[in-house]
Amino acid sequence: MQLCADDPMTNVFVAARVQEGGLGFGTTLLGVEEAHRLKSMCWVSANVVPVACDDDALDLFAARLKRQRRRVSSVFGDAEQVLGLWDRLQRHWGEPRSLRPDQPMMAVRTSPAADGLALDPRVRRARLDEVDLVLPASAAMFTEEIGYPPYVGSDRDYRGLVGSLIRAGHTFVIVEDGRVLFKADIGSLAGGVAQIQGVWVAPDARGQGIAAPAMGAVVQQVMDQVAPVVTLYVNGYNEPALRAYRRAGFVQVGRFATVIL
Template sequence: MLRLPAPVRGLGLSDAPRALELCGRDPITNVFVAARILEGGMAGGRNSVLGYERDGRIGLCWTSANVVPVELDEDMIEPLAAKVTKRRAWASSLFGPVDQVLPLWETLAPQWGPAREVRRNQPVLTMDLSPSLLGVGADPHVRPATVEETDLVVPAAAAMFTEEIGYPPYRGSDRAYRLSVGALVRAGRSLVRIEDGEVVFKADIGSVALGVAQVQGVWVHPRWRGRGVAVPAMAAVVEHILDHLAPTVTLYVNDFNGPALATYRHVGFVQTGTFATVLL
């Protein structure tokens, strides 16, 4: 068990194995935090993870630009929220399981509110079968973007972000944003279909941990929507992940995005949970 001298403290590198074990109780739900830990999020004294332990029960909270709870019981919310607000004056969002995020936000809201938007019903969709076994063909033109194509991927990623969140991902210089997009490209985790020098489909594999890969940033160019691009393209993304990265694929989607929900269900995804996101 984690040795916590107080109910809540910042965790360090030595706590990483136990933190990953806790994430492993529900690897689909906790893949984002598990991936950040594996990428070094608990190294260097940054204490991006807060831990709570009492009476043999443990919960975690990722506290960086995003705040993400992990396996929190109701009585853990208030003391963790108090520690979060001491460490951070603001975050860009909270997201994760609806039954943890909404109570956490209720506690944080007096210090951080009001929210720009609260998305209370985001189906978590998952699949571990090849779409081809379900009769869904994959688009052969979908592939990992190359480093030389980063200049094409950046505007597509920015367009997706703006549509999804409601404001652009950067103001002024795009240098920091290009670095984050470029990191995904260099890792082979930005999958694209490119036609005539333009990205017409893009999906990112944002987190990989504990046998699970989480897809994010799915986008079809507006001129290509309604032309049957999305289903085979997403099937290709799933096939790539199952062949190269993880045996389980997951993502979460806004309940009001009917076309996206229809696409994912056509490919073979089924709902395994519900997230909520608070945008600040």
């Protein structure tokens, strides 16, 4: 946690997983020590996430990871570290489904309301009895973003994930006429940072100016009730999303990269 705290916005995913006690079956946390102090880490589960890695640490982690391709669905995090790790792993793991080397990491650290930004009053936390409404929106967002659906056959496990986010108060929605028009989740929460993921607007509601005030309302509620800093990362080629996030008060503070396998 101390190592993650050196850069809490970049490292919130790993910090949140450690804080939640996520070192369970199928998860490994690799570390490099120097002078009896943890210098670098690499979270290894379905996702591989490097933390505070220099070239020497990336060499060591790649040597351990090169035979674990079948377990991993993505590598993501700070762009320099992820791309450096991928350079070392690609010849062992083969071509990815998608390589996204430029994902602006953005943050809000001042209140959107105080800055006079538009906030959509319809945004609220999802209720647990709305899982059946939220689940198709979550699945649609995942499929659009990743390129394949989050489940095949039974939706039980995915429904459990959606329900756990709602139960924690981490899913924000606009619901009208019995359907979700907008959705966003707190995906990771640690060290005073809340990282937003799963942002989605219903296809027939896009292009109508919903996203920016809805995101502004999410940020305001998160800052008021959950964490003082709100972050997210977005594909650099997604200009509509970038414009909406900027209008909601987000500014770029770093660069992420994602390798989807």
